Amino acid sequence: MSAPELLAQWRSHLADALRRSPHTVRAYTSAAQRLIAARELSSWEDIAALEAHDLRAHLAARREEGIANASAARELSALKAFIAFARSESGDPDPAAPRVRGPRLKKGLPRPVTPDEAINIADLIDGTATEDWIGARDRAVLLLMYGSGLRIAEALSLQGRDAPLGETLQVTGKGGKQRLVPILPITRDAVSAYTEACPYPLSAREPLFRGAKGGALSQGMVQKAMARARRALGLPDTATPHALRHSFATHLLGAGADLRSLQELLGHASLGSTQIYTKVDAASLLENYRSAHPRAKKG
Structure with a gap:
């Protein structure tokens, strides 16, 4: 060949x-x-x-x-x-890759995960999972956090009735406060790939994201998968699942989204919580999201 x-x-x-x-x-x-x-x-x-x-x-x-x-x-x-x-x-009964440690990396200053790093993390987690459906699951969860600014608990609280995803999703956040978040095509496709591969029935009122034995997926499992990908890609310890939500906010503000729109997207109770990112003024909610987010245009 x-x-x-x-x-x-x-x-x-x-x-x-x-x-x-x-x-x-x-x-x-x-x-x-x-x-x-x-x-x-x-x-x-x-x-x-x-x-x-x-x-x-x-x-x-x-x-x-x-x-x-x-x-x-x-x-x-x-x-x-x-x-x-x-x-x-080639038909090897044990197709595991050779065990080689990557180079040691100096710890950098805390920083948002870049758009390419966010996708690389999700892809690496998908490709190195013990089972294909588990990789698809973790990729979908992380893309929900990066692409829509969800907290990890919010992503894991989704139920079978929430799939398939549309262009927007209603999320219940802290204090029972509901908000509408846009869904990227790459995120929608990732969730669809997971639901097709999941070996467990995803009934309407049961958790959408399942653990290996069929129960609700725990935050700890997502955090462990993220840690493995972080080490493999040489990213700092600050590259946690929650950092994907921070990156969502930072990238949108840097590209022109206004602070109050971002407050709505993140589900913050007060504008003061959103001001930790930066002060940038601009236009309306969904319009800003689609024009500003680095992954909003598929292709």
Whole structure:
């Protein structure tokens, strides 16, 4: 099999089977292409045979080319996924990727998660979960927090009757206060992918997001998944699930959304709670959201 054929199959698996974002598909395919060229690989069996020392040598060569620790950590995650896929394709009964620690990263100042980082976190969690439906579940929860500014408890309080999602969603927040939040196409698709894959019946008045044994999904499980992705991507400890909600607010304000609209979207009881982000004035609620949010335009 030629290198282009291997890469085409890998790209198709990422885009079609795993439904990764275009950014992740490009990054993971590029990482695989570099590995194939550097090691002169020509079959899934060749790739499946790679061990930890091979990955370390490849990453060392990449470091000599000048990539930073954070980029090396992201490339390692991509290559682990690629090798695990190769082992599955070659019939390996234990298709786990080689165990290689990523580079140590200096702790940076607390900062919002960038748009690409938010999607990369969700995609990585999806791709490294123990079961496909669990990965789809966690991706959907995190995209609800980043794309709609939900608190983790609000996302986990959704019920089966809330799916499928429309363009907006009514959420019950602190103190029983209800608000209307817009839903991004990428979030809507993620929730749909989860509901299709979930092995448990999602009845109207039962929790939408289920744990591995069928009960309600706990906040702790989402936090653990986020922590694993944070370490793999070399992000600071401040990159928690709640940071996705902060990023939602920061990105919208920075792009022109007004403070009172954001107060409504976040469900804050007072404007003072929203002012911790910044002071920016602008126009109306849903219109601002669709024009300002970096992921509001699909494609």
